[in-house]
Structures are given as C-alpha cells and as structure tokens.
Amino acid sequence: MNRNPTAFLKEEYEELVEKDLDWKLRILESGSTPHSIVDGKESIMLCSNNYLNLSNHPRLIQSAVDAAKKFGAGSGSVRAIAGTMKLHMDVEKRLAQFKRTESSLIYQTGFAANAGLIPQLVGKGDIIISDELNHGSIIDGVRLTKADRAVYKHCDVGELEKVLKEADKKKYRRILIITDGVFSMDGDIAPMDKIVKLATEYGAMTYVDDAHGEGVIGPDGRGIGAHFGIEGKIDVEMGTFSKAYGVVGGLIAGSQDLVNFAYNKSRTWLLSGSHPPAVAGAQLAAIDVLETEPKHVKNLWDNTKYFKKELKAMGFDTGHSETPITPVIVGESSKAKELSDELFKEGVFALPIVFPMVARDKARIRTMMNAGLTKKDLDFALDKFEKLGTSLGIL
C-alpha cells in the first residue's frame, strides 16, 4: 500500500494554523518576574502561575544552589530504586507538617500525580464521579482506569448527590469523587465542605486537585482543606509545586495508608526519575517561606481584591471568580485574541482563553495575579484594559 506514514503531522498542524488554534509561543528572556522580558519587551506579567513570586525568592534560589552543590545535578534513579535522597524525604516530612496531614508524597509533576494515582485508586467495578470542568490531567488520569464514569454539573452538589444515590443503588465496590479545588478557567472554588459531607454519607472517597489553591487559599496558603476548615478530612489532596510554590513537582497529602499504597502502586512515581536535588532544595525553602513570611499571600490577596474591584468598576464582566484568577470575559474568540495582542503591545502580558477551552461566546483574557506587582503596576495595567476595552468596543 502506498501510505505516507507521517503525512498527518504536517496536515494536522496546518489545519490548526488555518483555524488559528495553534500555540504561538512567547519567549521569556528573563525569569518569570512581575516585570518580565517577553519577546524582547518589558511586560507586566499577568498570566504566570507564579502567584507569590517565589520562583525569584532568594531563599529558594540559595537552597537550590546549595542542594545542587552538595548532592549533584541529578538524583540518579527512580525513587523506588536508588533515587530517594534524604532531601526528598525531608520535603515529604515538611510538607505533611505544613498541610497538617499524616503523610505526603511528591511526584515529578502534578500531571504525573493525577496520571499515576487516579488509575490505582479505582478500577473495574468502581465508579469515578467527576465535575464537568475538571482539568485535563484529571481527565487523562480517569481515562487510564477501567472504572465507570459519571459527570456532574459544575460545582452542583444537588446533582452530585443524585449521581451518588444511583451509584449506591448499583453497589459499586468503590466510589471516587474527583474535582479541581480552584477551577483554572473561572477562578471559582469547589464546595469541598459539602462534597466531603456527601462523600461521608455515601461511603465515597474524595480527591481534590488543588493546583491553583496550594499556596493561595486558606491560612498561610495551606490550600483547600484549610480554606474550609476540613484539614485531614479530604482523602487525597493533590497539588503542585509549579504554581504558587514557584518550583516544580506534584504533591499528594493524606493518610499514611494512602502514601504507603502509592509508594508501592503508583506507576508514574515508580517508573520515572525523581527530582534533581536543586528542585527538592527549592521545594523545602518554599515551604519554609510560606510558613515564615505571610506577606506574600497577603500581597497576593490585596492585589487581587484591588484589581478585581477596579475591573468590575470599569464595567468588565469578570465572571464569578473568588481567587487570584480573574477572567475578563469579552465574548468572541477573535475579540479576546485582539485584546491580548493589543495589551501586549502596550506592555501587559495576559493570554486569551478561547473555544474549545471555554464556551464559544465566553472567550476571555485570563489574568493571574502576582504578589510582586505594585499598585503602580496594577494601575498601569488597569489603564490599558480600560483604554483598549473602550477602543475595541468591549466596554
């Protein structure tokens, strides 16, 4: 057969370009700082997940350098063989103390945590009940299981209860409720207190992906459990070091039984190399900073409240965000792209989120606040939003 085995690569890429759905990468020529150099231009950073600006904190940098000097550039192996250094164990111990859980474990990334742990928690004869707006890494983790699936309307605990009742009748072996903590497109928070209450009633496990809540919500940024005062009651609290903590790495906080189980069964943990010492060193320092320097979380929230208030006062639709993720909803995809391009020309870096990531008529600029921005920076950015919102007919 006359088959070109790789023709699809070019064809599918060109199709994306034609529809303007390809990723056009902007290149940072500085660190991810509040004023970053992006494609050669100084820009106010409003789309990084580095919420607390910890990636530039001297204690994190020093700790990374010290760990690399003492322990080398790489760990040499997967955790289960020869890649568990004392540093990795120290991070897990410190994290469990910070999260006030019995135990914790670290994955290479948050994605690896979801892809590695979800498929071990449930299988044939079980059911996963998932919020309709869950993150793609949860969806991929769910796809790796043989469990049945059900989806409930976004944050709708009434509908969740209906699905739980059905699942209960069908006598599934295990039921797993899974949700984002802070939803990354809208910045709203899952009603975790109510979800945990229902789970207890129906004998279901709870798993929350708090990637955007860790370091951000709850006292000292301890995440969604602390936010609702239900620390230790969520069976699996998953998060990441790649956002507010300013480093990289997935994290799981929960019981010792959970961690013993995952140490032995979770495939992305067992079959992939552990973090280089510099990463573990920076992770340790990030936890220290969160515990001892509350000003970062405070600045983040002060900035967030001010920025949201001013955008709303201008007349922008900022949805129902409760967190430092503030969407500026403008309607059509083309409008969101145009606004983002024009903002960039004016020195503000904020990316558009368009269909299929959000509904066709809900395209937006998704702004993500940074604790290192000053009021002057925010006023500068707000001024550009107002000027362009008016000239582009959004306001």
Ligand SMILES: Cc1ncc(COP(=O)(O)O)c(C=O)c1O
């Ligand atoms: C909700 C959510 N979960 C998981 C992840 C993946 O985290 P990581 O960057 O550590 O792989 C992300 C990152 O985009 C996320 O937004």
